[in-house]
Amino acid sequence: IRYFTAGESHGPALSAIVEGLPSGITITPEDINTELARRQQGYGRGGRMKIETDKAVVLSGIRFGKTIGSPVALQIENRDWKNWTEKMAQFEKPNEDIPAISIPRPGHADLTGMIKYGFEDIRPVIERASARETAARVAACSLAKTFLRSVGIQIGSYVSSIGPAGETASSSRLESLLAEGAEALTKEADTSPVRMLEKTDEENAVAAIDKAKEEGDTLGGIIELFITGVPMGLGSYVQHDRRLDAELAAALISIQAVKGVEIGTAFDNARNPGSQVHDELFPGAAHGPSRKTNRAGGLEGSMTNGSVIHLRAAMKPIATLMSPLHSFDITSMEAHLSHIERSDTCAVPACSVIAEAVVAPVIANALLKKTGGDHLAEILERLEEYRAEIAAK
Ligand code: EPS
Known part of the structure; x- marks a missing residue:
């Protein structure tokens, strides 16, 4: 599955082309538009x-509510285009009354973008570097998300901190939500205006957001992402x-403004000895081999290990x-x-x-590399076979 997006933040529209989706996936307009509304x-x-x-x-690419492989x-x-x-x-031709933007914002693509592409106006950089582009990405990726849901793989998230606030989510609450699947977690987070638990x-x-707004400032934060139902052995x-x-x-x-990624508890793991880091293995019960901890975040040897991806x-x-920083014209x-x-x-x-x-x-x-297959029924059949094989270990 490959996808591309096009579109400027204040152009007529954003577009996306998604290629490589198997056929037979049921897609409703809500599968796409609910994600857009959440964004x-x-x-x-x-x-x-x-x-x-x-x-x-x-x-x-969609006919009678199902993907057709095209x-x-x-x-x-x-x-906003009309404005x-x-x-x-x-x-x-450019209207003389429209002044060029010539003062770059520190931390933005502005300065390097205008020099790299040879502009005297920052506007074209602002237009495409903008996080507005993520609307097209969310729409494109909602198709893959729906495909995964139909094979029992769920993706969910919550916000653990914004600026100085957060980081107190209880791990038992998190675990019980994740036991139902990552979408139960995400539905719970969706009930909060800041997606916190x-x-x-x-x-x-x-x-903190009110204070930042009052002071003309902005705030970042940390996102926790979980994927449940992923069989072991994806990736290599x-x-x-x-x-x-x-x-x-x-x-x-690749998401605008995301500057760090952690897999499992990677940064804590770096501070602790191996005996306190690696997730010990126990013989399996009904669902294949088991672990009591998940500090690896579901990935070992760059492959999924059957635990929840975190x-x-x-x-x-x-x-x-809004209270601007020093720059130059x-x-x-x-x-x-x-x-x-x-x-x-x-x-x-x-x-x-x-x-x-x-x-x-x-x-x-990664799933399609493991199962192969061009239509949903054959992918499901092969996945069920593989899941049974793992469960028997
Ligand atoms: C965004 C649209 C943008 C910004 C924001 C996210 O709209 P506008 O620039 O017209 O206000 O609200 O984009 C940025 C943070 C950015 O740096 O450009 C959106 O659709 O999410």
Whole structure:
């Protein structure tokens, strides 16, 4: 499964093409649009989310509610486009009244982007570097997520911290939610405006976002991501480009503003001796070999080991500050406070929804490498056979 997106933040639409989906997967408009709506949520978003009601139009690849193995083309309208037709004109000459943006924001793609692509105006960089692009990614990846759901693999997340707030989620609560499947966890997180599991964390996060907003500042945070129902043996240790942990980390780092990824409790593991790190093995009961801990986050030797996959992602604070940082004007080369563009105070809850999305094609591809198959029925048959084989160990 491969996908590409196209579209500027304030252009007419965002598009995606998803190639390589097996046929026979039942897809409803809700499977795509619910994910898009979840991405728009979260306390701390700015004005844009009040303008947009993201919905995907399916242009190909689905017939009578099922994938047909052909590329799926998707399109999401930018409702804000009507306010930007002059600034984002495609073929008309530039309007003299539209000033070029020449003061880059520290932490954004602005400065390097304009030099690299030879612009004198930062606008084109802002347009494509924007996290608006993730709407197209979420739509594209929702198809892989739906495919995985139909073979018993679920993806879920919650936000463990925003700025200084959070990190008190109880592990027993988490474990009981995950025992039902990662979607039970995600449904619970969806009931919180910051996608946190503990009320006190939520209150502290909301207060921290309010304070940041008041001060013209922004906040990042940490996302916890879980994948349940994954059989052991996806990915491989035999070649660098088949290592599943690396592919998962790359998918998460590809999200705008995500700067760190942790697999299991990797950073704590680095501080502790091996005897306190490695998940001991016990002979299996009904479901194959078992472990009592999961510090490896479900990945050993770059392969899934049958435990729940647990990844963490760190999102830096958004680079557009309403109380701007020091910068300079690239035209006059004079010191100037950085450009202010409408933005969000905090987008960590949205980022957690995007994180759920981007790992879906990675897991789906690893599964398809294991099972082969072009249509859902044959994939399911081979997967059930493989699951029975593991359970017998
Ligand atoms: C976003 C759309 C953008 C921003 C934000 C996320 O819309 P606009 O730029 O029109 O306000 O709200 O994008 C950024 C954080 C960024 O750096 O560009 C979205 O759809 O998620």
